[in-house]
Amino acid sequence: MNSKTKNILYWTLTGLVALIFVGSSSGKLMGSAETVQMAESFGISGSLFTTIGIIELMSVILFVIPRTGVLGTLLLTGYMGGAVATHLQHNISVVAPSVILAFVWVVAVFRFPELLQRIKGNNL
Numbered sequence: 001m002n003s004k005t006k007n008i009l010y011w012t013l014t015g016l017v018a019l020i021f022v023g024s025s026s027g028k029l030m031g032s033a034e035t036v037q038m039a040e041s042f043g044i045s046g047s048l049f050t051t052i053g054i055i056e057l058m059s060v061i062l063f064v065i066p067r068t069g070v071l072g073t074l075l076l077t078g079y080m081g082g083a084v085a086t087h088l089q090h091n092i093s094v095v096a097p098s099v100i101l102a103f104v105w106v107v108a109v110f111r112f113p114e115l116l117q118r119i120k121g122n123n124l
Contacts, residue, residue, distance in 0.1 A: 016107075017104055063075070076104050077104065
């Protein structure tokens, strides 16, 4: 794969991850009726849901910036781990947050090959 194609793929995949999380966080930050109702069904107050939206948005911003992308990956992993735990606690399918988490890691490994080397146990 030539560098131009790789660069286009890099930013396209990164943009897709950003789109998922910006869409999710905007619903939390704008406090739409559907989002507030969902938060209340989980036992989360509206103000706490706004804070969660800010954390989500900051995490995805760090993910998008190449220099802080690994940190953003780790923060999004923790965030999605919380989503999986919340889904489990409320007997909701964990498929959606698990697929999103897997997609984040596929994109992260493509963007930051050193992550895969670390996971495999290879020293850099």
